[in-house]
Structures are given as C-alpha cells and as structure tokens.
Amino acid sequence: MALPLVFHRLPHRTASGSWNMATDRSLLEWVSQGAARLVFRTYAWERPTLSLGRREPYPGGWDHEAVERAGIEVVRRPTGGNAVLHTEEVTFALAASIPGPWKTTPRAFAGATAEALSRALTACGVPGARVEDERRFRPGAPAALCFARSAPGEVLAQGYKVAGLASRFGRSGALCHASIPLTARSRSIAGFRAAGGGETEALERNARSLGELIGLDREALAAAVAESLAGEIATRFGGLWSDAGFDLVGIEGADVADAAVL
Secondary structure, three states: OOOOEEEEEOOOEEEOHHHHHHHHHHHHHHHOOOOOOEEEEEEEEOOOEEEEOOOOOOOOOEOHHHHHHOOOEEEEOOOOOOEEEEOOEEEEEEEEEOOOOOOOOHHHHHHHHHHHHHHHHHHOOOOEEEOOOOEOOOOOOOOOEHHHOEOOOOEEEOOEEEEEEEEEEOOOEEEEEEEEEOOHHHHHHHHHEOOOOOHHHHHHHHEOOHHHHHOOOHHHHHHHHHHHHHHHHHHHHOEEEEEOOHHHHOOOOOOOOOOOEO
16 A cells, blocks of 8 residues: 655745745755655745746836835745735745656646635635636736736636736746735735836726635634645645655755845
8 A cells, every 4th residue: 555645844934035935946946856745835924025927027117116115025936927015915835846646747736736725715715716717907918916817727716816826837846836815905016016007996806805805813814724725735636744844945044045136
C-alpha cells in the first residue's frame, strides 16, 4: 500500500512586500528542483503594498507622489496579472512540482488552485464559483487594476470578484498566489491612479470583499479561510500536511533578495 504524499505548510508570517514576493519566488524554485513537492503558505503585509504584475509599467499611469505620501510599498510580483493593493486581506501562495504525482499541467494546476479556493469560500459561507468567460469593465480597453475585471479561472461570489489569482509556470514547477480582500480598503487603489481611467466605478461594479459579503470578524474570517483552503488543497492533490520552516525552501530569517522592490 502506497504511503500518502507529504505536503509542506510554512508558518503564517507578516512581512514586507519585498520579502513576501522574494519568498514566493523561492517556493517556485524549490518545487522545481524535485519531482513530488508541494508547499503552501498564508501571509500578511507589514504595511499597505501595491504589487504589480511582472510586465506592468510603473510609475506610468500612477500618481507616484500620492503612493509615496501614503507610505505604500511598491513591489513587482514574480507572476503576471494586474495591480493589487494588499491590505486587510488573506494572501496565500501554493507551489508544486509539475507534472508531479498528480500528473497535472501548469494550467490545470492553476485551475485546481482556483477550484480549491472556490470550495473553501463556499465552506466558509460565501458560495464561490470560477469565472468561465472574461468580463471586461470596458470592452476593448486593458484593465490596469486586478479587481476591476474578472478573468477566466478567477473566483466570484454573489456575482462579485472576491479573489485575485496570479500564476507563474516554469519547466518543472508552478506557483499560484492570491489576494482575498477582507474589507473594502483594497479598492482605494483607484485613488492612486492617474486621472481619467474610470477604475473607481469598475471596482465598485465588479469587486467585493469577503467581509462585506459575510460580515464576520476579520481575524476569524481570515483564519477560517486559511484552514478551509488548506483542507481543500490536501484533498484535491491527495496528501497530508506537515508543518515546515522557511529553511525548507532555503530561507533563513530575513535572508531573501530584495529585487522585488521598485
């Protein structure tokens, strides 16, 4: 009888945006060096942080001085997607060897991550559903803000986008990480954009936080989502969790590169 797979869960940590993004890059590097590795973590941000997809321009299109006055850290994600203001949210990262014992493609891995999140939210009382077709807030115009539109594979609840997911695929590993707002504060990102984009209205039409939809205490909701998500991931990929330290992925204390800082 085959032994169950062992998955690794890292400690929840509140850290700078640069540390968080560099750590997520380390997760991808680590899983890519093995044939059957899967690692998961949740985390928080020391201060409000603007994260940009790895190909997004900056400071073009942004009120750079307003961002600085607000004390917002600006980082670049190792993944794609559009801008997110991280504050008062649940954030998680999941990385796995590809194809791994689960025999998945990178795209299928991203889909399985989104499905696990959808089921976790449903278990927490916010029925989630994956987006099947793209819904742009202005047809033909690119969206600069992640939560201003819903892309295929992302997660909706009650018709609103409740999580922004982004992925990075390598030859032998995949990384998905996601922002799950708990309050409306993340939508204040529109105030830091250059004038004339119409993004405030798009955000109000398209996005809501879990706290707005369900009304639970923020800390209790964050803990419930994290635990439910861990359970769904373990079930979906067929393994058991083992607690691990950051040294597992080659990180000692604050020993990560700050290359993500802009």
